[in-house]
Amino acid sequence: MQNRRIGIAPWGVAALVLCSSSTVWAQVKLEYKFPEGRKLVYKTTSATHQILTIMGNPIETESKETIITSRTVGKKRSDASLPIEEKFESLTVDLSLPGGISVAYDSKEANGKIDHPELAFLSDAYKVISQIAYTVVLDDQKKVKAVEGTEKLLEKADKLNEMVKSSIRSRLEASKLRQQFEQTHGNLPDVLVRRGEPWERSETVDIGSGQTLTFRRKYEYLGPEKRGDATVDKIAVTTTDVSYAMDANAPSPLKVTKSDLKVEEGDGEILFDRNGGFVVSSKGKTRIKGTMTFSAGGQELPPSDLDLTIDMSMELVEPAQ
Numbered sequence: 001m002q003n004r005r006i007g008i009a010p011w012g013v014a015a016l017v018l019c020s021s022s023t024v025w026a027q028v029k030l031e032y033k034f035p036e037g038r039k040l041v042y043k044t045t046s047a048t049h050q051i052l053t054i055m056g057n058p059i060e061t062e063s064k065e066t067i068i069t070s071r072t073v074g075k076k077r078s079d080a081s082l083p084i085e086e087k088f089e090s091l092t093v094d095l096s097l098p099g100g101i102s103v104a105y106d107s108k109e110a111n112g113k114i115d116h117p118e119l120a121f122l123s124d125a126y127k128v129i130s131q132i133a134y135t136v137v138l139d140d141q142k143k144v145k146a147v148e149g150t151e152k153l154l155e156k157a158d159k160l161n162e163m164v165k166s167s168i169r170s171r172l173e174a175s176k177l178r179q180q181f182e183q184t185h186g187n188l189p190d191v192l193v194r195r196g197e198p199w200e201r202s203e204t205v206d207i208g209s210g211q212t213l214t215f216r217r218k219y220e221y222l223g224p225e226k227r228g229d230a231t232v233d234k235i236a237v238t239t240t241d242v243s244y245a246m247d248a249n250a251p252s253p254l255k256v257t258k259s260d261l262k263v264e265e266g267d268g269e270i271l272f273d274r275n276g277g278f279v280v281s282s283k284g285k286t287r288i289k290g291t292m293t294f295s296a297g298g299q300e301l302p303p304s305d306l307d308l309t310i311d312m313s314m315e316l317v318e319p320a321q
Contacts, residue, residue: 027192044314055301059098220238235272287307
């Protein structure tokens with residue numbers, strides 16, 4: 001009887017090892033897909049908290065933006081290109097500015113106005129943003145061929161207050177929208193991935209007024225996960241580095257001559273529908289600290305301290321159609 005047990009045990013161990021190996025070494029393909037006629041609606045919330053200390057004086061600002069966007073895949077054209085309509089459905093903004101100034105805007109309200117008289121011009125800027133609609137055209141290799149429909153957006157931006165016109169207009173240029181689409185859909189690896197195998201990407205965020213933040217992010221596939229009746233693939237995201245840049249022609253009276261920023265916190269995750277080829281949800285929190293050196297009127301100021309936290313989340317609010 002004892003010999004039988006000893007003889008049977010190795011088969012059980014072998015089966016267990018084989019089963020474990022198939023799980024550990026299984027490779028999957030993560031890729032975005034654009035089936036004709038599909039519509040995805042997302043809710044994106046972005047909250048920022050910034051303390052900029054200039055010459056010993058802390059300047060604190062907070063903001064929260066909630067945007068509902070839709071992405072609708074059209075029918076293939078005669079040249080095999082595929083149009084994808086990107087549209088802002090609604091926008092709400094809450095700002096807390098130095099001096100106890102608060103700003104609130106909701107595009108769903110009839111007037112959508114801002115009560116503070118000195119900042120009333122922002123309502124026109126937010127109105128333009130809430131009406132953003134354009135079409136990204138992909139070629140037969142799923143590469144961006146063109147961005148259409150930006151002309152009317154730029155005409156609206158040209159009518160805005162000078163304080164916000166350049167900032168808004170730069171984000172609506174076809175080249176920027178193309179870069180944004182390519183970056184959003186370029187975070188997945190081109191090769192098959194295994195659980196625990198990381199890949200990295202650099203991603204640039206336009207923060208307005210000729211300013212950008214470029215992040216270095218590490219992605220790691222964590223495997224499938226059950227969410228309700230569906231199975232999604234979970235991807236961990238870690239922000240490791242950040243750099244700041246300012247256009248020499250930026251309209252700001254303060255120019256940044258030097259910056260030394262570090263990522264204090266940078267964790268997030270993506271839930272991806274592998275079969276459908278789309279993001280189900282994503283979230284991430286990044287805290288940046290460091291120094292920035294400004295100049296005003298050609299005079300360089302002492303280094304200023306920056307403490308910036310960005311908390312973002314995105315979720316699919318309607319089932320994929």
